[in-house]
Amino acid sequence: MFEVDEQMTDITYVDISPNEVNNHPFCPHGPTLLFSRHTKKGDRKYYACSACRNRKLCNFFHWADEKYSSARKQIWHCERKKFIGDKSHQELYDSLHTLKSLISKNQVIYCHTCNKFLKNGDGGEHADHNVNVNISLHQIMHPTEMLKPLECDKREAQYLFSRASVKALINIALHNNINSVICIGAPRIHEYIKTTQVDIRSILLDLDKRYHMFYGPEDFCWFNSFNFHFFLGHSSEQSFMNFLRNDKKHLLILDPPFGGRLEPLAHTLKNIQALYKKLHPCSKNDLPVILIYPYFLEQHVVTCLPTFNMIDYKITYDNHPLFSQGAKARKLGSPVRIFTNICPEKVILPFDEGYKFCEICAYWVSPENKHCDFCNKCTSKNGSTYVHCKKCQKCVKPTWKHCGKCKRCCLEPHTCASIAPSLHCYHCGEKGHKKEDCKLISQDDRNILVVNISNNSYKRKGGKCEADNKKRKVGKRQLK
Structure with a gap:
């Protein structure tokens, strides 16, 4: 799942155990997840950050078979306190709203470097920072338009809906x-x-x-x-x-x-x-x-x-x-x-x-x-x-053509017999098949058909939805 250091290049799969995470060691981002590192020498489990997919962003790492000492636990406890900060949610919320009377006078600025609001006259030490001046009430009400998205793909990957x-x-x-x-x-x-x-x-x-x-x-x-x-x-x-x-x-x-x-x-x-x-x-x-x-x-x-x-x-x-x-x-x-x-x-x-x-x-x-x-x-x-392939008996992408040698539809051009199964299965860790073909996943888990929602039971059959209400009704509460 998540990236580890460069020395661990022989990983072929990572198994995750999200159960009972509160019993795991904590990093600044909360309980860590238990991973399994698979190499030619065998498997070994370790704890790592759940939120960051790169150790440069959160370098917590601990082998599960090694003792987690009190000293190490105390170090990470201090890191967590530093990360969370000493201000309560209410104090952070009030820090902006105490300045509301100044917003209409264009006397509020926002420092993106420090992530804080300031009065116009208090921005001296932020002169070299990335600062927005004359913050408006519209910006306060629409923070996603003012804040710079946290686009780090290894952590927040903060992309905003259109x-x-x-x-x-x-x-x-x-x-x-x-x-x-x-x-x-x-x-x-x-x-x-x-x-x-x-x-x-x-x-x-x-x-x-x-x-x-x-x-x-x-x-x-x-x-x-x-x-x-x-x-x-x-x-x-x-x-x-x-x-x-x-x-x-x-x-x-x-x-x-x-x-x-x-x-x-x-x-x-x-x-x-x-x-x-x-x-x-x-x-x-x-x-x-x-x-x-x-x-x-x-x-x-x-x-x-x-x-x-x-x-x-x-x-x-x-x-x-x-x-x-x-x-x-x-x-x-x-x-x-x-x-x-x-x-x-x-x-x-x-x-x-x-x-x-x-x-x-x-x-x-x-x-x-x-x-x-x-x-x-x-x-x-x-x-x-998609177009239907009678030989494969299913629809495929229009860029795919049926190959008699591969006995399947493939992207053209391609090298015959070059399409091999995944090296490992994310479910069982064995080589030679994908998770979707894993025999350890029961047929019941693959084909759970009944879902109850909004007091209507329905079953999926060949992609259809057989609702208790046979007639389709378009709700009146729709945005224009």
């Missing part, structure tokens, strides 16, 4: 009568809800601690989604529980860094589901979840979260050149999709962006996705129109 994607996600919530949204790593959604008249309340859980200044303790929790860790402890966790405890109809939206492995995130979602069930014992349904993830990792998502389906909507970002709609964007559009445990029929996509409802499949698809009569479903996934 306005079109924000409205599409909000509309999905409105169509399903959602009035309470948990935003994990999705500050643009939280910001939109807070600054518009949309009838939804929200809370933001994020690794970016700068949001302490913009949102109070009831609206923001400093949170690590890879180990279910609240940095400010019980008070922050209690704020989240209070939010989840109310009788509103909740939705969780998770937009994680794609460089991290999914197993710890899936474990976090299971923890939140368990907490939701505990707080709402009379509810027969799971907490609705929307996970934002690339389409090419669909099999991995379904393995970790078997009740989830991929929705054919292209999520775009403002500050990612390839995942946007600009001139430098991918020819086939963004590869990022929606995965959810909501019935696909109930995920209504924007008609004005060309999305359409397939009456046969009973769910919404992209403009280029055409229904295949042979496969009996809409098969396109990557933004192109």
